[in-house]
Amino acid sequence: MLVFERKTFSTMSATDIYAVLQLRQDIFVVEQKCPFREIDDIDQVSHHVLGWEQGVDGRKFLAAYCRIIPVYVFHNFPDPAVGRLCTAASVRQKGYGRLIFNEGVKYLEELYPGSTIRIQAQQYLERFYQSCGFKTISEPYDEDGIQHIDMLRPAGTTA
Numbered sequence: 001m002l003v004f005e006r007k008t009f010s011t012m013s014a015t016d017i018y019a020v021l022q023l024r025q026d027i028f029v030v031e032q033k034c035p036f037r038e039i040d041d042i043d044q045v046s047h048h049v050l051g052w053e054q055g056v057d058g059r060k061f062l063a064a065y066c067r068i069i070p071v072y073v074f075h076n077f078p079d080p081a082v083g084r085l086c087t088a089a090s091v092r093q094k095g096y097g098r099l100i101f102n103e104g105v106k107y108l109e110e111l112y113p114g115s116t117i118r119i120q121a122q123q124y125l126e127r128f129y130q131s132c133g134f135k136t137i138s139e140p141y142d143e144d145g146i147q148h149i150d151m152l153r154p155a156g157t158t159a
């Protein structure tokens, strides 16, 4: 069962930060074969949602993650965004991706009530994000060798 924690950069422990950066590197750099500067100086101003799971060895591990980015930080977006959505490869297709994304959206709505939400989505997940109430607002474009689209969820939308 996923246990969520909400953190800022300053309330994350060294262990939290190590787990977050390790999971993101495993997925966005290694798995997706994308050599880009994943540690991007946005974490310090973001809010973070950590989804912990109990491993078979009894130790907890970071199974799911996303971050909430304030306005005008990411690509100069005029709306807050949810980003770096990921789940560990060992727990995929169990609903954890949807759970952590919903938790991220809920957290964002509490931080920025009544706000439109913007995401830079990997294009292969367009249908997933549409099912969460997001609409595509850009043509597909390449970023770091991966096709992306910008998507928006107007304030007041319920998925």
Ligand SMILES: CC(C)(COP(=O)(O)OP(=O)(O)OC[C@H]1O[C@@H](n2cnc3c(N)ncnc32)[C@H](O)[C@@H]1OP(=O)(O)O)[C@@H](O)C(=O)NCCC(=O)NCCS
Pocket (backbone or CB within 6 Å): 027, 084, 085, 086, 087, 088, 091, 092, 093, 094, 095, 096, 097, 098, 099, 120, 121, 122, 124, 125, 127, 128
């Ligand atoms: C995307 C990701 C978070 C989904 O995690 P998950 O734990 O498998 O998610 P869920 O089991 O909750 O599935 C949620 C939805 O994701 C979509 N999805 C998951 N894997 C997919 C795939 N390979 N291709 C297309 N859609 C996919 C489906 O729409 C699914 O909804 P459904 O179960 O109603 O069909 C995970 O595959 C991941 O970390 N991928 C690599 C990182 C990444 O691409 N992040 C997104 C950046 S925008």
